[in-house]
Amino acid sequence: MDIIVTPPAPFVSVASEPALVRVRGLHLTVPASGGPVNILRGIDLDIGAGEAVGVVGPSGSGKTSLLMVLAGLERATSGSVVLAGREITGLDEDALARLRREQVGIVFQAFFLIPTMTALENVSIPLELAGVADAEDRAAASLRAVGLGHRFTHLPGQLSGGEQQRVALARAFAPRPRLLLADEPTGNLDRATGEAVMDLLFALREQAGTTLMLITHDSALAARCSRIVRLADGRVEDGRIA
Amino acid sequence: MLAFRLARRELRGGVRGLRIVLACLALGVAAIASVGTLREGISRGLAADGRRILGGDLEVQGGSEALPDTLRDWLRARGAAISDVITLRSMLVAPSGDRMLVELKAVDGAWPLVGQARFSPAQPVASVLGNSDGTYGAAAEALVLGRLGLHPGDRVRIGNATLTLRAQIDVEPDRVASPSIFGPRVLVSAAALPATGLLQPGAIAEHHLRIALLDGADPAALTTALRAAFPDTGWRIRGTADAAPGVAQFIDQTSLFMTLVGLTSLLVGGIGVANGVRAWLEARARSIATLRCLGASPRLVFAVCLIQVLTLSTLGVLAGLAAGAILPIVAVEFLGDVLPVPPQTGVFFAPLALAGAYGLLTAAAFALWPLGRAMRISGAALFRDAVLPAMARPPLPLLAANVALALALVALTVATSPERGFALGFCCAAAGTLLLFRVGGALLTWGAAHIRPPRRPWARLGLANLYRPGSSTPLMLVSVGLGLSTLAAVALIEGNVRGQILEQMPAQAPSFFFIDVQNDQMPAFRKLVEATPGVSDFKEVPSLRARIVAVKGVPVDRVHATPDTAWALRGDRGLTYAAAMPADTRLTAGQWWAKDYTGPPLVSFDANLAKGWGVGVGDTLRVNVLGRDLDLRIASLRDVAWRTLGINFTLVASPGLLEHAPHTHIATVRATPAAQGGLLRAVTDAFPNVSGISIAEVLQAVAALLGQIGTALAATGSLTLAAGALVLAGAVAAGQRRRVQEAVILKALGASRAQIRAAWLVEFGILGAVAGLLAAVVGTAASFGVVRYVMHAQWAFLPGTLAATVAGCVALMLAFGYAGTAAALRAKAAPLLRNE
DSSP states (O other): OOOOOOOOOOOOOTTTSOEEEEEEEEEEEEOOTTSOEEEEEEEEEEEETTOEEEEEOOTTSSHHHHHHHHHTSSOOSEEEEEETTEEOTTOOHHHHHHHHHHHEEEEOTTOOOOTTSOHHHHHHHHHHHTTOTTHHHHHHHHHHHTTOTTOTTOOGGGSOHHHHHHHHHHHHHTTOOSEEEEESTTTTSOHHHHHHHHHHHHHHHHHHTOEEEEEOSOHHHHTTSSEEEEEETTEEEEOOBO | OHHHHHHHHHHHTOOGGGHHHHHHHHHHHHHHHHHHHHHHHHHHHHHHTHHHHHTSSEEEEEETSOOOHHHHHHHHHTTOEEEEEEEEEEEEEOTTSOEEEEEEEEEOTTOOSSSOOEEESOOOHHHHHSEETTEEEEEEOHHHHHHHTOOTTOEEEETTEEEEEEEEEEEOTTTTTSOOOSSOEEEEEGGGHHHHTOOOTTOOEEEEEEEEOOTTOOHHHHHHHHHHHSTTOOOEEEEGGGSOHHHHHHHHHHHHHHHHHHHHHHHHHHHHHHHHHHHHHHHHHHHHHHHHHTTOOHHHHHHHHHHHHHHHHHHHHHHHHHHHHHHHHHHHHHHTTTSSSOOOOSOOHHHHHHHHHHHHHHHHHHHHHHHHHHTTOOGGGGGSSOOSOSSOOOOHHHHHHHHHHHHHHHHHHHHTOSSHHHHHHHHHHHHHHHHHHHHHHHHHHHHHHHSOOOSSHHHHHHHHHTTSTTOOHHHHHHHHHHHHHHHHHHHHHHHHHHIIIIIIHHHHSOSEEEEEEEGGGHHHHHHHHHHSTTEEEEEEEEEEEEEEEEETTEEGGGOOOOTTTGGGGSSEEEEEEOSSOOTTOEEEEEOOOOTTOOSSOEEEEEHHHHHHHTOOTTOEEEEEETTEEEEEEEEEEEEOOGGGOSOOOSEEEOTTSSTTSOOEEEEEEEEOHHHHHHHHHHHHHHOTTOEEEEHHHHHHHHHHHHHHHHHHHHHHHHHHHHHHHHHHHHHHHHTHHHHHHHHHHHHHTTOOHHHHHHHHHHHHHHHHHHHHHHHHHHHHHHHHHIIIIISOOOOOOOHHHHHHHHHHHHHHHHHHHHHHHHHHHHSOHHHHHSOO
16 A cells, blocks of 8 residues: 555644535434434534544434535435535535535445446546546546555455445545545444555545545544534534544 | 245245246237137137038039039939029129129029028018019128118119119128128129129139038038039039138138247247346345355255246246136127137137247246356355356256257247248247347447547446446347347338339239120220220230149149148139230240140249149149130249239130130220229220229228238237337346446436436437347348248338338337436435445
């Protein structure tokens, strides 16, 4: 691996940086057979540019739903989400897709690589969608940056879990997003592999100056972030600085 | 036992993945079972109703020669009831002067010997046809009344006679045995016939004598005795089993065609079975890997899967059989009037057993290969993503079993077909088509992977979807290949036939055929016709009727003729004579006789019939002309251009023998549309015994018939396409989960809906274009083979039809692709992206 892992990013004060993400009064209610379920019940949250925020909380507290709303993959029932100075709650699907293409990278617990595409093709896709001229070269560089320079032509099924998540990291960082949303990125990995992946994630984030929102159950992992936000029952319970 | 127990437990969990298998088999089996049941019903109807259809126990056909009274006396002496029936063509003239060609049937007082005729207004036959108020009566089909604006009580002219039209014919019991071909039926009394002046020597007429035997009398014994008592007469004697040979042949050929169409849809369904089993195994692969981890042997896994698939297949086949048994009963309700004989309805074992055998063989033949791959799934596969090895080949014994099943399917198809060569050709064509589409799919995959990727990301995505691992490109092409090829072939054959009959012929064809022009009428007839303005191209030839008695010394009932030429051995054939070779004659063998030839009688014969009967130049045909047997040696064979609608005769004899026999003339003329009505009126007023056949009306009738055939062909071709669509839907559905997931991931990575839609349009557009091109190739080849070698007609390339076929294929693929795309685009991202 040709990445030198550095210590966590330096503390970034919320107040000292303009907010990249500004959430106000966010509610998310979804219909269910037993009646509507209120998943998010009035979230207020600011994430400054370059900040690393760990979101923790018990299962069902609304962590992943918050991430989905911030990524524009779930529509808020009410409230406001401003991302990079733009209100996203009223945007249509294509505008949200453009926003993701230009501003947001996502890393999932289950990797979500396209199984029929090679590692290189998986990483190329967001660049190609954005019309980047040298998509393949940049994807190759990104894969090399996560230590997978020798795995370009491999399909996801031919890679280990740790390698798949590194491909996902390369894919998320390749378009140089301003905001990286990571949802339990080590949840499907063993401890040692998970640590290595997280070291890589933080290193890449630091190099690119990317703002991070990391959802995790792991308090040690959350502690590597500059701030921890604790969710409980769809509300922010605690927003202390790490 | 363990395998059954495990299979039962798995089946308990539902059969969702195998529903497509069930539907594909049910559709194909239902088609074959329906056709078989309907055919059996009609055959039984023919057998059970043969006496009514024939109008007696036996019929003696004397051709254009009246049957002698000695025959009647001989039959009466044996207690038989007899009835004379004479059929001929004539013009029927309404009081308004309007006229039309009709098929006249003159019957005696004993008619009908079997069954009942019904008229509107209801009255007995004797009242309708008998002589009252100084005129004989007549009855006509509704078409005649409608066309000429006639009503019961109107006076009509037939030949020289004036008759009173007393009723409309509602039921003519022996209609099938003596069908009306050139026009609608008009019924008159035989006693009225002399006054019409139609029965001139040499006139084209058929004399029939219907015979009803005493109870217990043996028709076969009577036939033998009759032949012995009246040797060398050339009469044709037929019994109830042979009441409607044309119908039986038509039903045989139609059911062969329909069975092959059904088999095509079953083969398409077989692909659906293979796809369905493959998709089902993919979904079950983890369970199978778990079983393997727990100690199940590959053989046990195979047995468990096989039992489930066969159980479902049997259910599909049973559903198809149930539909196949019920549908004909419903069809008879709606098609009763269209069918030539009322079919018997019921559940017939033989056709259902055959359809069931086809279904089970198809299911086994197509399921075995994918099932064999289940044996290759190892327990270790649980720890991999791609659990089902895509390229794994089943073990050798299974491959051998698969080949044996495929051969058994071919053997069953060929063995149960009335035309084995054709059936074998069909099997080869079907296998070739499947192979072509499979190879086409492989080439497309290879090509998509090797061409320079386009710059646009959506085009790259769409193109890449064609060759990525697990891509369904070959599967989809094969799924629609047979169906689309069948439709293309049907469209091209229909286009060719329609084009030749309706577009090419009228330019060369005469406007009228005039038949039964007597020798002494000919000078006046020619003068009248040639003096009529707008009339040209007058041609006439002598015309006699001849019955083939023996071919190369073999009596006609023992001649082995090909199915497409056997018809010419029945009934009378046209015979003419000529010294010089007529213009536009194309000899294929032998030579025309010298103009002054005076030797033993020679004949120039139809080359196609000669081939079907196995005769050539130098062989002898014995024909009966006006009751006399003549031996004609074949001097030459001719390509008879029936399609030109000019004067064509099966038999053209050398001069010297027939000039002095009583005969008539056939004449053709061309007339401008404005002159046609006047010409017909002038000729048939001046020569009441002459009948005029309007080619325009014949073409209209042919067009209507072609329209019906076209609809039937399109409907049957659509059945194959419906099966293909079902399979395609299954193939799309099988990959839909992957597509939805891909769409969601792409959306999460910033792809707009337009980009995703465009990618899939590229993918399915290319698939449709390739499918269309391959279908066009197969359809062109198949239509060429059928038009050229089965229909013996000229084949024409029809680019418009082909373009429409390709466009239809692209549209079909895009429709299916878009259905999948739209569903994937509608899918919500969040539920799929949440942690599993």
